Amino acid sequence: MAHGDITHIDIPVSDLAKASEFYSGLFGWTIAEVPGYEGYPMWQAPNKISGGGLAPRSDGFEQPRSYVEVDSIDETVAAAEKAGATVAMAKAPISETSWWAVIVDPDGNHIGLYEGTT
Known part of the structure; x- marks a missing residue:
């Protein structure tokens, strides 16, 4: 993946x-827990490219969230804030x-x- 690619999508769930x-x-996704990430099953689409996780629903996390791969989170956050964004986490x-x-x-x-190794 390269800077700017959507690399992961989390879906908030109650169960x-x-x-x-x-x-x-519904979609034929393979869903399984990965060692070290128990309670956060990962899903992968049949194309073996698209994927993400099923994460517990919580306050502030009520809609699916896409993750964009960046070269530097620090630089991207600084640029985002300069452009009018805020930091939620x-x-x-x-x-x-x-x-x-x-x-x-x-x-x-x-x-x-x-940011990191996919």
Whole structure:
């Protein structure tokens, strides 16, 4: 993936098992938990390219959220803020080689940022 590509889509759900059954049956997605990320099953589309996660629904996370791969979260957040965005979640580690953050665009949309090894 390259800077600017959508790399991941999280879908907020109330019942992980029910959502897994729904999306795998409806779209043919493969859905499974990945070791180290229990309680956050990952989905992959039949094209083996598109994917994301089923995440617990929470306050502030009530709609699907796309994650855009960036070369630098720090630089992207600075540019986003200069352009009128705010930060909903500061940069945080996913692993030793990857990070994520969430910005809110000037129209109120939450956009995830991803930096690291896909």
